Amino acid sequence: MKKLQGKTAVITGASSGIGAAIARELAGEGANVVLAARRIDKLNEMEQEINGEGGGKAHAVQTDTANREEVEDLVKKAVETFGSVDIFVNNAGQMLSATVQSGKVDEWERMIDVNIKGVLYGVNSVLPSMLEQSSGHIVNIASVSGLEVTxxxxxYSATKFAVRAISTGLEKELARTGVRVTNISPGMVDTPLSRSASDRKKLEAQDIAKAVVYAVTQPDYVNVNEITVRPV
Incomplete structure (x- = not known):
C-alpha cells in the first residue's frame, strides 16, 4: 500500500517548479492532490498528467493566494471533492526586486502579499478542519534566504524570515493537537523563478518534493519541524 493512500493534499503554486514536483510526488504516494495556482491552463495540464499516472487523483482550482476569499474557496472545493484536507503545502511564492534601494514598492508589496499573507491565508483556511479532526500537516516552503541575507x-529575505517565524510559532501553538508543522528551506532550485539568478549548481525541484514526502510520511508522533536543503 502506498504511504499516503486515502490522504488529500492541497499544494499552492502547483502549476510549475517546486509545486508541480511536490504534487507529482504526493500523488505518486497515493494522495489525492488539489492543485492551486493562477495559471489555469498549466493546472489543467498537471491535472490530466497526474490523473493519467494511476496514483492519487488530481483536481485543479485556479487560485491567487494573495486573495483571502480565493484561498478559502480553494479549501472548500478540496473538501467538497475529496472529503477532507490532510496536508496543506504553502508553496506559492514571488521572488522579485528585493533591494531597498530599488524603490520598487509594488514588487515588495506583491512579495509580502504572496509570501507572507498567502501563507497565513492558507493556514487560516485549513486549520479549523484540521483541529476538528485532530490531525493534519501544514508544510511551509521558505528559503535559505530566510536564514541568510545578501x-x-x-x-525577499524578510518575507522568508517571516515564513520561518510563522512556522516556528505555529508549531508551538499546535503542540499536542495532532496537527503538525514543517518548514522547508530550499537552497537555489532550478525553476523558472530562479533561472536567471545564478549560474552555479542548483537543486532539482524533485529534491524538495522528496523532502516534503519525508516529512509527511513520518509516524503520527513524529513532527519534523525544520528541513534545510542545499546543493553541494
Whole structure:
C-alpha cells in the first residue's frame, strides 16, 4: 500500500517548479492532490498528467493566494471533492526586486502579499478542519534566504524570515493537537523563478518534493519541524 493512500493534499503554486514536483510526488504516494495556482491552463495540464499516472487523483482550482476569499474557496472545493484536507503545502511564492534601494514598492508589496499573507491565508483556511479532526500537516516552503541575507535579497529575505517565524510559532501553538508543522528551506532550485539568478549548481525541484514526502510520511508522533536543503 502506498504511504499516503486515502490522504488529500492541497499544494499552492502547483502549476510549475517546486509545486508541480511536490504534487507529482504526493500523488505518486497515493494522495489525492488539489492543485492551486493562477495559471489555469498549466493546472489543467498537471491535472490530466497526474490523473493519467494511476496514483492519487488530481483536481485543479485556479487560485491567487494573495486573495483571502480565493484561498478559502480553494479549501472548500478540496473538501467538497475529496472529503477532507490532510496536508496543506504553502508553496506559492514571488521572488522579485528585493533591494531597498530599488524603490520598487509594488514588487515588495506583491512579495509580502504572496509570501507572507498567502501563507497565513492558507493556514487560516485549513486549520479549523484540521483541529476538528485532530490531525493534519501544514508544510511551509521558505528559503535559505530566510536564514541568510545578501545585499540583493533584503525584502525577499524578510518575507522568508517571516515564513520561518510563522512556522516556528505555529508549531508551538499546535503542540499536542495532532496537527503538525514543517518548514522547508530550499537552497537555489532550478525553476523558472530562479533561472536567471545564478549560474552555479542548483537543486532539482524533485529534491524538495522528496523532502516534503519525508516529512509527511513520518509516524503520527513524529513532527519534523525544520528541513534545510542545499546543493553541494
Amino acid at each position: 545585499k540583493m535579497s533584503t525584502v
